[in-house]
Amino acid sequence: MQTLLRALFTPQVRSGAKPAVLFALAFAAVAAPLSLALRAAAPMPDLVVLSPKLAAYEAAPERYDTVFVGTSRTFYHIVPDEVERGAAEAGCTGWNVMNFGVFGLTGAEEDWLVERIVTAGEGHLQRIVIEDPLMNARDFADATTDRARFFSGPDSWQAQADNISSFPESLPKRLYRSGILGLGIGFDLSGVGRGAALAFPSGKPDEPFTFEMRQDGFEALGSLMTPDIAARRQEFEDHPERFEEMLARYGAPSSEDITARATYLAERLDALSARGLTAALYVSPDLAELDRTPRTGEAVRNLPGERIVMNFNRPDVHPDFFTPDLWFDFSHLGEAGARRLSFEAGRDFCARSTAESTSQEFSANAVR
Numbered sequence: 110m111q112t113l114l115r116a117l118f119t120p121q122v123r124s125g126a127k128p129a130v131l132f133a134l135a136f137a138a139v140a141a142p143l144s145l146a147l148r149a150a151a152p153m154p155d156l157v158v159l160s161p162k163l164a165a166y167e168a169a170p171e172r173y174d175t176v177f178v179g180t181s182r183t184f185y186h187i188v189p190d191e192v193e194r195g196a197a198e199a200g201c202t203g204w205n206v207m208n209f210g211v212f213g214l215t216g217a218e219e220d221w222l223v224e225r226i227v228t229a230g231e232g233h234l235q236r237i238v239i240e241d242p243l244m245n246a247r248d249f250a251d252a253t254t255d256r257a258r259f260f261s262g263p264d265s266w267q268a269q270a271d272n273i274s275s276f277p278e279s280l281p282k283r284l285y286r287s288g289i290l291g292l293g294i295g296f297d298l299s300g301v302g303r304g305a306a307l308a309f310p311s312g313k314p315d316e317p318f319t320f321e322m323r324q325d326g327f328e329a330l331g332s333l334m335t336p337d338i339a340a341r342r343q344e345f346e347d348h349p350e351r352f353e354e355m356l357a358r359y360g361a362p363s364s365e366d367i368t369a370r371a372t373y374l375a376e377r378l379d380a381l382s383a384r385g386l387t388a389a390l391y392v393s394p395d396l397a398e399l400d401r402t403p404r405t406g407e408a409v410r411n412l413p414g415e416r417i418v419m420n421f422n423r424p425d426v427h428p429d430f431f432t433p434d435l436w437f438d439f440s441h442l443g444e445a446g447a448r449r450l451s452f453e454a455g456r457d458f459c460a461r462s463t464a465e466s467t468s469q470e471f472s473a474n475a476v477r
Contacts (some may be wrong), residue, residue, distance in 0.1 A: 144300035148262055154255040159211045161320035163225060166207060170230040173207040178223055179240025182393035184210025185441050188451040189325040195455025208326030216242045216272025217265045227384060236387040241374060241405055244276050245269060245286045252293030261297045275373035277365035277401060329444035330437045341438040352433050355396040359424050363400050371408035378416050387462045389417035394430045394450065397440045417461045419454060
């Protein structure tokens with residue numbers, strides 16, 4: 110070992126390392142402030158689904174009093190018209206619902222998006238439903254996309270750390286995700302990508318992403334077929350035995366501690382409630398997460414305090430959602446399943462929000 114160290118740290122290596130370290134420090138001292146300045150001056154990048162939905166909402170926030178925010182399981186599962194119909198049947202008439210589901214929404218992204226929605230909807234927004242967001246990237250390529258870099262600025266660092274530290278994964282996995290996040294932040298701070306864009310601008314700007322809002326943000330999975338979506342559907346059709354295998358994961362023993370994640374979600378619900386909104390957690394049917402998200406939803410429900418939790422990822426409570434004909438792939442319902450789920454979500458949300466209002470009124474009268 111000593112021989113190896115002597116071979117690696119020869120006088121020549123040591124003398125050459127000094128200017129390299131000085132160069133690295135000087136580069137960081139110049140690049141980081143420059144990159145932060147360029148970041149502050151740059152517009153928000155055009156992001157698939159997120160940008161057009163946000164533009165549509167902020168252009169007319171008065172159209173909606175209820176917004177569902179979440180991942181692809183919100184995007185493909187929440188049909189606003191059906192939520193409104195279910196709510197009306199339960200006695201809550203006149204709701205106007207928007208689906209703000211976005212592919213791959215992580216914790217920092219959800220926090221940022223919820224803040225934009227609440228700020229724009231002030232005076233109009235009454236109810237907001239959030240989903241347990243996804244974990245951070247685990248590949249360097251995913252941590253350096255335009256979208257990832259937009260959420261890699263200093264104002265997102267705490268939210269990124271909260272998402273990683275609360276996620277029910279082993280310590281080595283969390284450390285690995287933290288390392289990938291650090292590399293992504295370092296890449297952004299280096300200014301390499303921004304410098305390249307300035308030095309070598311593309312000749313023709315890309316066409317902005319568009320999204321048809323006729324269904325208030327909902328899109329049926331498979332209505333727009335891509336090779337990736339087609340492959341997922343084919344895998345589902347080719348391996349029907351996996352459906353029962355995944356169902357068997359529900360209720361199986363798990364060593365994952367979801368306490369921190371439940372607290373993470375409860376804090377966000379409480380912050381929204383403190384702003385005068387009726388806030389709820391939505392746990393979507395998801396075969397791939399039957400060993401985690403049902404437990405997380407129940408853990409949030411069981412924490413001290415009153416919170417609305419709509420936990421639909423429970424085959425024992427909602428068996429009708431877990432028949433193969435309602436699913437498009439192993440993680441998403443098809444349109445028929447989405448409509449059935451959304452109707453039930455509207456009824457459930459109405460009933461729980463009404464019960465919460467009654468409880469709050471009772472408590473207030475008791476205090477008086």
